[in-house]
Amino acid sequence: PxxxxxxxxxxxxxxxxxxxxxxxxxxxxxxxxxxxxxxxxxxxxxxxxxxxxxxxxxxxxxxxxxxxxxxxxxxxxDNPIPIEHPQGLLEYAGEREIPDDVKGYKGYTGKQRENRYSHWIWRQYASAFWDDVRIKRVLPFKEARDDEDEKHVHPLQMDVIDRCLVLWSNPGEAVFTPFLGVGSEVYCAVVNGRKGIGVELKPSYYNQSVKNLESIEIISSEQHEMF
Structure with missing residues (x-):
């Protein structure tokens, strides 16, 4: 406005x-x-x-x-390196409950027109209106904010970033953001098996992004212990 x-x-x-x-x-x-x-x-x-x-x-x-x-x-x-999903979409980033009758198709290796799990996810992603994004699924950011920051400043929801990474990048590729902020895009890139490169001018945001990125190893360790 x-x-x-x-x-x-x-x-x-x-x-x-x-x-x-x-x-x-x-x-x-x-x-x-x-x-x-x-x-x-x-x-x-x-x-x-x-x-x-x-x-x-x-x-x-x-x-x-x-x-x-x-x-x-x-x-x-032409795109010389296709972004392929031979088993369809494998993970859903959103708040809707995945129907029980499609869960068994996750990772389906048969004809992909029969992959009801991936088809269901794609119906959510193909909509022009993403009303299933988890608004509060964001990285920690309050410690990085200064008193003079605008009140509307808020990190991007990770559901949005995850969808972008899956649809428009391959595992192992580098993802660049010129507006690192608290590191949301780079964080999600690394978690999703990509490399992340970011630029941030504000020291408090940069320092918070480092903390957020360092937590990835902790999360990975916790997940490893669960199994």
């Missing part, structure tokens, strides 16, 4: 990003909408246009709890 007066407008930032990418040779191929719970957005941002009082006083000034947008671009040309 342009402000928080209750009479503000939105800037088409996603549109600017799309046009910039098209200018340098990328095709815009998809936009995913990551649903946000309206009351949670209101409490975190204190947007007047989301307040119930605004509905009571003048509902023409109300707006929406905007979704997060995930924009997908593809460089023009």
């Amino acid at each position: 342009t402000g928080n007066s209750g009479r503000d407008s939105l800037m088409d930032f996603p549109g600017d990003i799309i046009r910039m990418h098209k200018d340098i040779g990328f095709d815009y191929v998809a936009r995913y909408h990551v649903w946000k719970e309206p009351l949670g957005v209101r409490n975190r941002t204190m947007m007047k246009s989301l307040a119930h009082k605004t509905v009571v006083d003048d509902s023409s000034l109300c707006t929406v709890a905007s979704a997060d947008y995930l924009l997908i671009f593809r460089k023009r040309g």
Whole structure:
């Protein structure tokens, strides 16, 4: 929003990003909408246009709890290294309960048109509206925040990152983020068998990202002990 007066407008930032990418040779191929719970957005941002009082006083000034947008671009040309899933999708990153009657197909090695487990996951991922993302599944970040940080600053949900990694990268490949933050993208990359490279200018965020990445070994050890 342009402000928080209750009479503000939105800037088409996603549109600017799309046009910039098209200018340098990328095709815009998809936009995913990551649903946000309206009351949670209101409490975190204190947007007047989301307040119930605004509905009571003048509902023409109300707006929406905007979704997060995930924009997908593809460089023009052929992809020399396909991202293959010979046994279909193996893990679901989301909050919905996987139906019992499809669980037995996980890792199915037969004809993939019969792989009901992977088909079910793909139906969730192929939707333009990701309303099954676990909003609170994020890395620790509060210790890294300073008093002057904007209230809306919040790490990206790991469900979103996991889906991106599975759909658009192969195991062993390097994933780069120019906005490391507390390390969410690099963390998920490593957990999913990729390499992660990140850039972060703010010392407190960088230090928190190091702590988060160091915890991967602890998690792995705990998982190993379970088996």
